[in-house]
Amino acid sequence: MQGVIDYTHGISAVDSLLLRPLQSAVHVVVEQGRAAIIDTAASHCVPRVLDALAAKGVPPEHVDWIVLTHIHLDHAGGAGEFMRRCPNARLTVHPLGARHMVDPAKLIDGTIGVYGEAETRRMYGDILPVPAERIETAQDGGSIRLAGRELSFYDAPGHARHHVVVRDSASGHIFAGDAFGLSYRELDVDGRQFAFPTTTPVHFDPPALHRSVDRMLALEPKAIYVMHFGRVDQPQRMAADLHRLIDEHVRIALEHRQAGAGRHQRLKDGLQSLVLAEARRQGWRLSPERLLAVFREDFEVNAQGLGVWLDTQRA
Numbered sequence: 544m545q546g547v548i549d550y551t552h553g554i555s556a557v558d559s560l561l562l563r564p565l566q567s568a569v570h571v572v573v574e575q576g577r578a579a580i581i582d583t584a585a586s587h588c589v590p591r592v593l594d595a596l597a598a599k600g601v602p603p604e605h606v607d608w609i610v611l612t613h614i615h616l617d618h619a620g621g622a623g624e625f626m627r628r629c630p631n632a633r634l635t636v637h638p639l640g641a642r643h644m645v646d647p648a649k650l651i652d653g654t655i656g657v658y659g660e661a662e663t664r665r666m667y668g669d670i671l672p673v674p675a676e677r678i679e680t681a682q683d684g685g686s687i688r689l690a691g692r693e694l695s696f697y698d699a700p701g702h703a704r705h706h707v708v709v710r711d712s713a714s715g716h717i718f719a720g721d722a723f724g725l726s727y728r729e730l731d732v733d734g735r736q737f738a739f740p741t742t743t744p745v746h747f748d749p750p751a752l753h754r755s756v757d758r759m760l761a762l763e764p765k766a767i768y769v770m771h772f773g774r775v776d777q778p779q780r781m782a783a784d785l786h787r788l789i790d791e792h793v794r795i796a797l798e799h800r801q802a803g804a805g806r807h808q809r810l811k812d813g814l815q816s817l818v819l820a821e822a823r824r825q826g827w828r829l830s831p832e833r834l835l836a837v838f839r840e841d842f843e844v845n846a847q848g849l850g851v852w853l854d855t856q857r858a
């Protein structure tokens with residue numbers, strides 16, 4: 544099926560086509576005909592993922608788990624629809640996120656705050672609640688089993704307080720949600736991959752994010768899967784870039800802290816300069832126009848996240 548990337552160990556990425564191709568990956572793990580789905584994209588992406596599983600011989604009844612790394616709607620918006628379509632699935636989510644899956648009203652309001660009402664409705668459509676009795680909280684150090692294969696949870700705040708990363712015992716790989724940044728495949732150069740932090744409102748916490756990156760590295764994964772987009776297999780080098788770029792985000796935020804009404808635009812401009820500088824540093828081959836288009840939504844969302852962080856620093 545087009546838009547499905549099969550990796551090793553029964554792990555695949557299904558391109559959700561949420562915003563554009565190669566922007567949001569829904570990962571699936573298949574073990575002995577049973578499946579776990581890791582992060583969901585939006586409700587309208589659910590049929591694509593179920594079609595991809597059907598092509599692997601896995602019917603919706605054999606989806607055992609919907610695993611959420613965190614509850615930002617690009618990760619969790621389709622969860623209720625998956626639960627409706629997969630009658631035997633249970634859902635795992637960070638303890639701080641569980642009640643928002645049962646009653647998504649606040650989550651929807653928060654997303655409208657970031658993207659505006661029209662864009663939120665266009666991107667996410669219907670967001671269905673998840674029945675409380677089908678939710679299991681993903682406690683730090685806890686785990687679930689998919690046909691005997693263990694998936695373990697590690698608290699990973701910094702991008703969001705309600706964030707866990709998931710380690711797969713069979714491969715030793717990690718599903719990192721947004722905690723290992725963005726890694727768009729368009730930026731790859733001769734097989735080298737790159738990461739860039741994502742600081743979506745409202746929980747950006749630089750020291751916590753540094754620690755979460757180090758916590759993942761300490762597990763010595765050979766590969767990490769990020770929602771945006773897919774598998775990366777050079778975690779050590781990418782983590783060094785992430786640490787440096789998290790610090791650059793903080794520097795940009797502090798530089799424009801006093802900018803008043805113009806602050807948001809200054810933050811966006813600062814992030815744009817950071818991406819262009821990174822392109823020169825890393826030898827990214829996209830034209831500046833194409834590069835700025837790839838990161839366009841990230842400039843907006845990262846700048847908002849830095850603004851919220853600055854406001855909390857002042858309090």
Ligand SMILES: [Zn+2]
Pocket residue numbers: 613615618702703721743
């Ligand atoms: Zn996120």
